Amino acid sequence: MENVLRPLIVIGGSVVLTLLVGWAVDRLLQRADRRHHETPLWGLLRRCRFPYQLVLCAALLRGSYAQAELAREHSAAIGQLLSLVLIGATAWLLMRISTAVVESSYARYANQHQDAERVRRVRTQITLIQRIVTAVVGVLAVAAMLLTFPAFRAAGASLLASAGIVGIVAGVAAQSTLGNLFAGFQIAFGDMVRIGDTVVVDGEWGTIEEVTLTYLSVRTWDERRITMPVSYFTSQPFENWSRGGAQMTGAVYFHLDHSAPMDAMREKLQAILLECPAWDGRKWALAVTDTTPSTLQVRAVVSAKNSDDIWTVRVTVREQLIRWLADEHPYALPRVNTMAAAPAPEAEAVPSPRDGRPPRKATADGPGQL
Template identity: 35%
Template sequence: MIDLLAQLTAFRAEFSPLLEPLAKLLGAIAVAVMLHAAIFAFLQRGMLQEDTFLTRFLHRARRPLRLALALLAIALVTRSLTFPDRLAAILGHGVLIAIIVLVGWSVLVVMDLLTERSLRHHRLDTADNLMARKFLTQVRILRQAVTIVTVLLTVAAVLMTFEGVRRYGVSLFASAGAAGLVVGLAARPVLSNLIAGIQIALTQPIRIDDVVVVEGEWGWIEEIFATFVVVRIWDWRRLVVPLSYFIEQPFQNWTRQSATIMGSVFWYVDYTMPVEEMRVEVERIIRASPRWDGKVANLQVVETDKEAMQLRALMSSHDSPTNWDLRCEVREKIIGWIQTTHPASLPRLRAEMVAGDGASLSGHPSEAGPRPVGSA
């Protein structure tokens, strides 16, 4: 019991000189936090209700400013306080780390604000949004790349404040052969996708809201992240593809230069179908549709065989979803037109029956015996 009391007394004697400086330090930090809250509560009633660049900046910088005020309070108070050398070193190290984090955090906040401001002038909800999609893709990918680099540099700067990490870093550079090879192989997927992201931002084989066919799936480029791309498929599924795929593998981009696209509809009809009459009807239906963009509308016989003719109609629209609807509309209306006006011209099989003496029942000579004859 006596030993415990002696230890407590020694502990109190050792740390009692630190209680007053620590209390003042914590009090200064608390005052800084309360001052920050009071300032923003005052601004919230007036200026922060408006949608201006300064308002958006204050909203984004609220937490970094709290940290900055706390660091300022620590810097002002520690000038008048006396700490033991070890505690002063720990406190100085912590302040240095906080300053590094604050600088990296501020860079991210400023970058987000500038990105948001620049994107306000480019809208995707317009008919001709090609330039907006180009700009949006570049800005988003480059912002993600800058974010990753900023975070990595901030973490590296924080780690380099530790003496053990600095010694390890120097030894690592001294033996950079094997260690660099191991690190390079381990980081290859991340680095390849990061480099692919920069390539995509500069060359733009894909852009936000592009219509693509990837792995046999048709959809839109919904999001481009630092290492992967999200493709929104037509049935609302999401296909997640690595960024490097769009650099290394072939894929279809239906809106590379323009969203305008042509579509085709095929019919198989009998040889008795009057093609010119059907061409007039197809063009009439296409030209009457609000989904047509006024560029391409025609009908052609593209194939024939022993059973039927294959007819193809071409039609254009200002984007692929509209063209899909236009193709379905034309296909359905022409089927109804054929059923109403030329039902005998639907695809069918014919057979010719002959008598035993080789005479055709239809009056044409034929070989002996009945045989089916397939025709168009």
């Protein structure tokens, strides 16, 4: 009877104690969340309930398993398994806590600052810091798990002795990866590009959607995702439309006939912009910027508060001005002359004033020579 009650009390007691402590901690976090609703930290920490309970249960079982006197012939293997579970659960709990702290800090900063550019910069930096913490905790957890095996502990001295050579070889073999890693730090803390910035890279227009230590994800206007190494942004030129403020100025070009009514076009452009909600009212202009033997190049300049609105204003101006010209002034649109050139008329003969010889025909240089 004792052989049955002892394991039941040890294992069952550990599980019951874990559930009670987990319930109590969750109630305290819930009460703190109601009292401090402006801080999302307590609500985010409630997501750590399961890894916290797993850590507590694994620690209790690891410490009291010897008193259970269960499967003594496999006690070493079971103890090592519980140690591995404890290390993994602890790493999981630390990752959850760091994520909660980072998200709470970002939410508080975003609520206190209205500058969208600064908020995007902080979001980019916090995202990379969170990934670094996750990577470090994961590596340390794996190392701690490996050190629980006697073979790895015995090989530790030789591994440390050869760490310098291995580091040199790994550095040479992973130059590209290390370059992207340091480029990620440069982008995050050098404020080159932020999450939410509108950029033009390699001829593609899009928005920075994700920033990691090794790559960036750009979401294009047609919902495609372009994954690019972060080293591209530190070694190649690119356009950042969100840099220095969200307000933008755009241009719309038209190729028109020389008879295009410029004054009427300026009045129509102003009327179109007054009815366009995306126009911010800062700037507009229309002028002839170039001319060719057959057309005029006319440029309309408009402004908007951000990159999305400038696209809307440009396409609205282009569409409505072309439609207005086609309906009201069709002669102003460029025309292509497809008629074949008419043949030159045959020159008449010039009579001879001196004799009766038949005169020669006139040439392109003048009348025929006698």
